[in-house]
Amino acid sequence: MKSCAAIFIKNKLLLIVWLLLPAFYVLGCNRAEPERKKNREKIDYIKPIPGKNDSIPAKVAEKGESLISYADCYTCHKEDQRSVGPAFKDIAKRYPVNKVYIEMLAQKVIVGGSRSWGYAVMDPHPKLSLDDAKSMVTYILSLKK
Ligand code: HEC
CATH class of the missing domain: 1.20.5 (Single alpha-helices involved in coiled-coils or other helix-helix interfaces)
Incomplete structure (x- = not known):
């Protein structure tokens, strides 16, 4: 039992x-x-794009940083958080740092647009010179880690 x-x-x-x-x-x-x-x-x-990274001249990145702080960029962008636009650090993670992408992104900042990161629209910045836009983009891409 x-x-x-x-x-x-x-x-x-x-x-x-x-x-x-x-x-x-x-x-x-x-x-x-x-x-x-x-x-x-x-x-x-x-969506990281593979490619060669050139070295970034510190002077250009510094100039870009101060140009950005005087422009309207921070109303839509934050350094490491998505806001209206993508985080600057996310942009840096996507694009390789070289002439081709710096030129392409500088044009995009001047012309504005959407669809690369979603449906939000970046306003055009027609008064910006291509050189200044390139410095700004160089600073943004220098945030790559
Ligand atoms: C009105 C809001 C707004 C302002 C102001 C703004 N942006 Fe943007 N930005 C966006 C949006 C939204 C996107 C994403 C566009 C897309 O998906 O194609 C973007 C994308 C970008 C990109 C990546 C473009 C790509 O094709 O990957 C760069 C670089 C950039 N911005 C730089 C700047 C700089 C530099 C300034 C200041 C001069 C600035 N932005 C001001 C909203 C803004």
Whole structure:
């Protein structure tokens, strides 16, 4: 009789363990999931472009930084957080630092536009000279880490 009861209890314990296992599994997965999803979204949003990085002249980057602080850029951009426009650090993560991309991005700052990062629109900056726009972009790309 005694052994019968023992088997009964053992079976019940086993049953409980079997029922709890999937619950632990699901709980564990749920905890890991949002972090993974966030990272994937971040990479899909940044879409890094492979390419050669030239060295950045410190003088040009410094000039760009002060030009940006006197312009309207910070009404839509933050250094490391997405705002109306992409974070400057995200822009730096996408583009290689070289003549081609600096020229292309400087033109974009002057002309304005959308769709590279979403549907928000960057206002045109027609009064900006190409040289100043290039300095600004050089500063932005210098935030690459
Ligand atoms: C009215 C808001 C606004 C202002 C002001 C603004 N930007 Fe932007 N900027 C945006 C938006 C929105 C985008 C994303 C455009 C896109 O998705 O194509 C952007 C994108 C950019 C990009 C990346 C372009 C690309 O094609 O990847 C650079 C570089 C940039 N801005 C620099 C500047 C600089 C420098 C200034 C100041 C002279 C400035 N922005 C002012 C809203 C703004």
